[in-house]
Amino acid sequence: MRPVYLDNNATTRVDPKVVEAMLPFFTEQFGNASSMHAFGSEVGTALKRARQQLQALLGTEFDHEIVYTGSGTEADNTAILSALETQTGRDEIVTSTVEHPAILALCQWLQKSRGIKVSYVPVDSRGRLDIEAYRKALGPKTAIASIMWANNETGTIFPVETLADLAHEAGALFHTDAVQAVGKVPMDLKTSEIDMLSLSGHKLHAPKGVGALYVRRGVRLRPLLRGGHQERGRRASTENAPGIIGLGAAADLAIQHMQDEQTRVAALRDRLEKGLLQRIGNAFVTGDADNRLPNTANIAFEFIEGEGILLLLNKEGIACSSGSACTSGSLEPSHVLRAMKVPYTAAHGAIRFSFSRENDDADVDRVLDVMPKIVEKLRALSPFWKSGAKTDFEPTYA
Amino acid sequence: MWDYTDKVKEYFYNPKNAGVLEDANGIGDVGAISCGDALRLMLKVDPETEIITAAKFQTFGCGSAIASSSALTELIIGKTISEAMQLTNQDIADFLGGLPPEKMHCSVMGYEALRAAIANYKGDTWVDDHEEGELLCKCFGIDEGMVERAIRVNKLTTIEQVTHFTKAVGSCGTCIEGVEGVLGRVNRDMVAAGELDAAIAFDPASSAIPRRRERHKASPLGAKQQMTTLQKIKLIEGAIEEIRPYLKSDGGDCELVDVDGDRVLVRLSGACIGCQAASVTINGIQERLVAKIGRPLRVIPVPAGH
Ligand SMILES: Cc1ncc(COP(=O)(O)O)c(C=O)c1O
Numbered sequence: 001m002r003p004v005y006l007d008n009n010a011t012t013r014v015d016p017k018v019v020e021a022m023l024p025f026f027t028e029q030f031g032n033a034s035s036m037h038a039f040g041s042e043v044g045t046a047l048k049r050a051r052q053q054l055q056a057l058l059g060t061e062f063d064h065e066i067v068y069t070g071s072g073t074e075a076d077n078t079a080i081l082s083a084l085e086t087q088t089g090r091d092e093i094v095t096s097t098v099e100h101p102a103i104l105a106l107c108q109w110l111q112k113s114r115g116i117k118v119s120y121v122p123v124d125s126r127g128r129l130d131i132e133a134y135r136k137a138l139g140p141k142t143a144i145a146s147i148m149w150a151n152n153e154t155g156t157i158f159p160v161e162t163l164a165d166l167a168h169e170a171g172a173l174f175h176t177d178a179v180q181a182v183g184k185v186p187m188d189l190k191t192s193e194i195d196m197l198s199l200s201g202h203k204l205h206a207p208k209g210v211g212a213l214y215v216r217r218g219v220r221l222r223p224l225l226r227g228g229h230q231e232r233g234r235r236a237s238t239e240n241a242p243g244i245i246g247l248g249a250a251a252d253l254a255i256q257h258m259q260d261e262q263t264r265v266a267a268l269r270d271r272l273e274k275g276l277l278q279r280i281g282n283a284f285v286t287g288d289a290d291n292r293l294p295n296t297a298n299i300a301f302e303f304i305e306g307e308g309i310l311l312l313l314n315k316e317g318i319a320c321s322s323g324s325a326c327t328s329g330s331l332e333p334s335h336v337l338r339a340m341k342v343p344y345t346a347a348h349g350a351i352r353f354s355f356s357r358e359n360d361d362a363d364v365d366r367v368l369d370v371m372p373k374i375v376e377k378l379r380a381l382s383p384f385w386k387s388g389a390k391t392d393f394e395p396t397y398a
Numbered sequence: 399m400w401d402y403t404d405k406v407k408e409y410f411y412n413p414k415n416a417g418v419l420e421d422a423n424g425i426g427d428v429g430a431i432s433c434g435d436a437l438r439l440m441l442k443v444d445p446e447t448e449i450i451t452a453a454k455f456q457t458f459g460c461g462s463a464i465a466s467s468s469a470l471t472e473l474i475i476g477k478t479i480s481e482a483m484q485l486t487n488q489d490i491a492d493f494l495g496g497l498p499p500e501k502m503h504c505s506v507m508g509y510e511a512l513r514a515a516i517a518n519y520k521g522d523t524w525v526d527d528h529e530e531g532e533l534l535c536k537c538f539g540i541d542e543g544m545v546e547r548a549i550r551v552n553k554l555t556t557i558e559q560v561t562h563f564t565k566a567v568g569s570c571g572t573c574i575e576g577v578e579g580v581l582g583r584v585n586r587d588m589v590a591a592g593e594l595d596a597a598i599a600f601d602p603a604s605s606a607i608p609r610r611r612e613r614h615k616a617s618p619l620g621a622k623q624q625m626t627t628l629q630k631i632k633l634i635e636g637a638i639e640e641i642r643p644y645l646k647s648d649g650g651d652c653e654l655v656d657v658d659g660d661r662v663l664v665r666l667s668g669a670c671i672g673c674q675a676a677s678v679t680i681n682g683i684q685e686r687l688v689a690k691i692g693r694p695l696r697v698i699p700v701p702a703g704h
């Protein structure tokens with residue numbers, strides 16, 4: 001049976017067209033872009049073109065606003081650490097409780113090791129940021145506010161433009177982790193107030209191990225890696241030419257498919273969501289249904305544990321993910337669902353289905369076919385399951 | 399994904415003895431939904447022979463928790479109660495061809511459920527040979543007796559192992575001091591009894607706690623250390639007042655109950671309650687207090703209504 005891959009927020013398949021664009025740069029055009037010979041210069045030309053392709057996806061005006069990195073995580077770390085150094089007299093960070101560990105673990109480390117004050121702005125039960133708390137957290141000591149564009153677990157989109165304005169009113173820089181948003185929602189950074197933005201190739205059908213940090217013109221950047229003069233001295237390391245060229249090709253494809261992502265992919269997601277809620281009781285959607293990535297559905301099935309669901313889905317050739325404690329190995333359910341105060345009866349059974357342009361109706365049908373049986377099987381095993389049990393949570397919709 | 403053995407997968411995909419045992423005369427419940435796993439073991443014991451003639455289970459938890467529960471029922475059916483009591487969590491793990499280290503707590507849960515079910519069958523006449531002791535880990539509701547048994551049966555010598563086998567210390571971490579105390583004491587006893595090599599026994603000197611203390615002492619705020627208890631309480635009260643608006647905006651609240659040396663007892667209410675969510679809040683409060691007071695403090699939640 002054809003496998004069904006619905007874990008595109010974890011990583012995506014590299015598009016064959018992207019692979020094709022990359023291949024020559026491993027073997028034939030293997031030069032170092034900095035070299036003074038033909039091997040180098042042909043790579044240099046290809047890198048320039050890749051940069052323009054990424055610029056087009058982000059809607060940026062100047063080519064030097066993009067600094068390539070080794071990952072989304074590196075871009076996030078670079079942005080925060082740089083702001084702490086360039087923003088003299090300011091040493092505090094404002095972020096949210098639902099960021100990716102690429103931000104949260106760094107902030108916790110900065111608190112512990114450097115005594116940096118970090119404010120974690122809470123979210124409501126739908127995962128929406130508490131704007132009032134955000135406004136209050138910003139102050140004359142805030143070096144940088146970092147709020148993700150879209151949440152990786154629920155797909156909830158944050159009002160980054162408003163948040164950037166508010167940060168600027170307080171004299172702080174604004175960074176957004178847009179790893180999940182780039183390629184899924186249209187962007188036009190030249191008309192934006194956002195100072196820095198992180199992205200990662202492997203979330204948009206480019207390979208793993210290449211990312212980028214957008215740094216708005218005029219914003220100072222302290223490099224994370226010092227060494228050669230690559231990326232104008234802002235990120236030393238010989239350019240990952242195949243990766244960067246792959247990211248360029250992927251950006252190009254993302255532009256071509258943006259409409260498809262917004263309409264067809266969103267429709268697949270909606271059909272899956274509605275279908276599951278119709279067929280399965282005591283289940284609800286988490287996150288902000290009115291303002292979400294088009295590809296993400298996070299559904300909590302009450303009274304069962306996510307790992308069992310994933311194992312049984314996997315047996316049927318269906319791949320998705322869960323924020324449950326068992327699968328993470330952390331003994332605790334997802335920090336995102338906890339921040340949203342999703343009750344424990346449901347948080348352990350939350351499953352994320354994340355689509356891409358490579359999915360189709362047959363994938364949705366397969367899940368709709370097997371999921372009710374899986375939930376029924378696990379509920380029969382659960383000591384807590386009683387049909388018709390009531391939830392004391394106000395779900396997005398059920 | 400976890401590296402489960404084929405046996406674990408088999409017992410998860412097609413669990414034996416799952417469901418409700420209608421005429422059970424011994425029922426053991428362990429775990430809670432908030433903690434991520436829970437098991438109800440139901441036994442039917444023949445009062446004449448004390449043989450377990452039937453056993454069924456219902457489990458909420460990982461694949462390995464379901465497989466461990468099912469394996470347990472297979473292991474005990476047909477055995478007498480005293481034979482069943484000879485089983486350990488290791489027997490459950492062995493039956494399944496082993497469990498990933500991080501999942502050993504699933505086998506311990508089975509073992510604990512068996513003890514509870516047999517205790518339930520025996521009723522008042524049952525005299526437990528172990529003291530259950532105090533509640534050690536609030537996040538997962540784990541008492542001293544369970545930690546001690548897991549240490550003895552599995553010859554545990556590190557905190558990480560104790561977490562893998564019981565989950566204690568796996569969330570907020572504030573119980574580490576108590577767990578280290580139990581681990582040190584039990585390992586010492588085991589060495590004395592010749593059950594454990596002294597060279598691998600837990601060394602309290604390697605504890606994570608003194609190191610943390612050192613760091614606080616080195617802090618420039620050390621000068622404040624000579625304050626009186628009253629001054630300290632006033633400072634802590636002030637700091638908690640500052641924190642409360644944050645908690646309230648989150649739908650919760652926090653109130654100072656007592657200060658006992660470096661232990662600050664607080665009561666959480668509203669949305670702060672619920673095991674892991676509370677632990678995050680407690681960590682936050684502790685960090686703020688330490689920053690404010692400039693002294694090492696441990697913030698300890700007391701259950702609501704106490
Ligand atoms: C929101 C978010 N930020 C950052 C990252 C990390 O990106 P990378 O894997 O490229 O380091 C991820 C990927 O898991 C993500 O979803």
Ligand code: FES
Pocket residue numbers: 534535536537538566567568569570571572573574677
């Ligand atoms: S981890 Fe043990 S009390 Fe929180």
